[in-house]
Amino acid sequence: MPFDVTILAPHVPFLLKGALLTAEACALALVGSLIIGLLVAALRTSSSPLLSRAAFVYVDLFRNIPFIVQLFFFFYGLPEIGIYVDAFTTGVIALSIAGGAFSSDVIRSGILAIDTGIIEAAEVSGLSKPVIFRKIVMPIALRTSIRPLGSVFINLVLTSSILSTITLNELTGSAKIVASDTFRPFEVYAVLLIAYASLTYLVSLAIGVLHRRLNRDRMPEVA
Amino acid sequence: MIRARGVRKSFGSAIVLDGIDLDVESGEVVSILGSSGSGKSTLIRCMNGLEKLDAGSITIDDFDVSRPKDLAEARKRSATVFQLFNLYPHMTAVQNITLAPIQVLKRSRAEAEAAARTLLDSVGLGARADAYPAQLSGGQRQRVGICRALAMNPRYLLLDEITSALDPEMTAEVLNILAQLAKNGTTMVFVTHEIEFARTISSRIVFLDKGQLVVDLPTEEFFAADGGMARPRISQFLSKMRKD
Numbered sequence: 001m002p003f004d005v006t007i008l009a010p011h012v013p014f015l016l017k018g019a020l021l022t023a024e025a026c027a028l029a030l031v032g033s034l035i036i037g038l039l040v041a042a043l044r045t046s047s048s049p050l051l052s053r054a055a056f057v058y059v060d061l062f063r064n065i066p067f068i069v070q071l072f073f074f075f076y077g078l079p080e081i082g083i084y085v086d087a088f089t090t091g092v093i094a095l096s097i098a099g100g101a102f103s104s105d106v107i108r109s110g111i112l113a114i115d116t117g118i119i120e121a122a123e124v125s126g127l128s129k130p131v132i133f134r135k136i137v138m139p140i141a142l143r144t145s146i147r148p149l150g151s152v153f154i155n156l157v158l159t160s161s162i163l164s165t166i167t168l169n170e171l172t173g174s175a176k177i178v179a180s181d182t183f184r185p186f187e188v189y190a191v192l193l194i195a196y197a198s199l200t201y202l203v204s205l206a207i208g209v210l211h212r213r214l215n216r217d218r219m220p221e222v223a
Numbered sequence: 224m225i226r227a228r229g230v231r232k233s234f235g236s237a238i239v240l241d242g243i244d245l246d247v248e249s250g251e252v253v254s255i256l257g258s259s260g261s262g263k264s265t266l267i268r269c270m271n272g273l274e275k276l277d278a279g280s281i282t283i284d285d286f287d288v289s290r291p292k293d294l295a296e297a298r299k300r301s302a303t304v305f306q307l308f309n310l311y312p313h314m315t316a317v318q319n320i321t322l323a324p325i326q327v328l329k330r331s332r333a334e335a336e337a338a339a340r341t342l343l344d345s346v347g348l349g350a351r352a353d354a355y356p357a358q359l360s361g362g363q364r365q366r367v368g369i370c371r372a373l374a375m376n377p378r379y380l381l382l383d384e385i386t387s388a389l390d391p392e393m394t395a396e397v398l399n400i401l402a403q404l405a406k407n408g409t410t411m412v413f414v415t416h417e418i419e420f421a422r423t424i425s426s427r428i429v430f431l432d433k434g435q436l437v438v439d440l441p442t443e444e445f446f447a448a449d450g451g452m453a454r455p456r457i458s459q460f461l462s463k464m465r466k467d
Contacts, residue, residue, distance in 0.1 A: 121309035124271045125323035125375060126298045135322060139313045217312065217355030 018174025032096025037103025062101035075166040091163040106148045110141030143214045150207030229279035241434035254413045254421035257431035263414040301379040302372035308364040310356040342370040362393025
């Protein structure tokens with residue numbers, strides 16, 4: 001059988017629908033994991049031992065469990081105790097929680113790298129702790145951590161393919177269906193390779209733009 | 224006034240401040256001299272609440288910096304300029320200066336920005352108002368640091384070795400501004416190694432050694448042969464500093 005992608009033509013709308021679902025789930029999970037990451041990083045660097053300990057346990061827990069096990073627990077485990085959530089929502093939440101654990105670690109190192117003198121200057125000028133976090137700590141930490149955060153986000157996109165295991169026909173799920181319908185796995189998965197590579201390339205392009213924007217004061221040295 | 228009574232501070236087993244009494248009245252310029260490790264910077268950091276006192280008290284206009292409730296008010300009345308500038312790197316000069324006036328004093332953005340630009344003009348940086356710290360020289364950064372402190376209309380300006388990280392030319396830029404402020408009657412506590420400059424602007428000189436206040440004298444008396452200079456520790460220190 002020669003390589004022939006045209007055979008997939010009738011399945012393009014179906015695959016596109018899957019790709020859109022992946023893009024939606026990833027976009028939501030990306031925002032979710034960034035919010036969780038910021039929150040948990042703030043808790044981990046807080047002066048309260050209880051809060052920082054709790055945040056540490058969360059990060060350690062979710063980084064050390066395979067994502068597929070977390071996902072199965074949420075989707076197949078929780079209904080046993082009466083908690084039903086649809087596959088898409090479960091997927092987005094699970095990705096956000098897992099991504100949040102990794103993001104928070106990256107953001108935390110960005111926070112710890114901030115010169116303490118800068119925070120002291122903010123304190124003596126009478127700014128409240130929430131304002132200092134919002135206006136000074138967070139923006140400076142994001143400047144330095146946006147590149148490593150990009151790696152976390154790219155990983156998130158790749159990991160989203162696992163959502164196909166909980167009945168969600170996102171990109172990988174749809175491709176599997178098309179492959180078994182057409183008996184042309186080579187063509188189908190070749191297209192899938194390119195589709196994921198394009199998606200993650202888009203993410204790294206966006207990260208590059210953000211990085212330059214956040215660090216515009218020291219361009220071109222850190223470009 | 225700023226009033227320090229019996230201030231003690233240790234880091235581990237090192238005693239840094241060993242019972243300091245000091246008054247700074249409104250309108251005074253008090254320079255604090257002493258060799259490195261004598262406790263000068265720590266004393267300033269106790270005044271603005273960055274270090275907790277082990278014993279004794281510091282009040283700014285009767286607000287006790289050791290009491291969290293009073294500290295906020297004490298910090299509204301004083302402003303600090305730091306040795307390493309400590310500007311917010313992600314903000315322009317104007318944003319650095321307006322952040323606290325907007326957030327703490329609840330000024331409108333327009334009002335705060337106009338005031339910031341006036342301040343920057345007065346230190347010769349009007350044209351650099353929208354530059355980021357990374358785009359400014361050390362002397363320019365410290366001038367922004369001074370504007371940031373002044374924007375809070377403080378009654379007391381605390382200056383912590385603010386020229387120690389600058390070369391002589393930039394030091395002159397910054398000291399000129401202080402001379403101007405002193406002339407306008409701004410109250411200053413000035414921790415410094417710039418002895419000659421301290422001599423020209425200070426009303427009083429305080430000399431610290433090993434965490435203790437050795438002398439607290441009017442400037443003329445401090446430099447008089449039969450005044451502070453009569454003490455071997457001080458004449459030794461001054462002759463060493465002048466050689467460097």
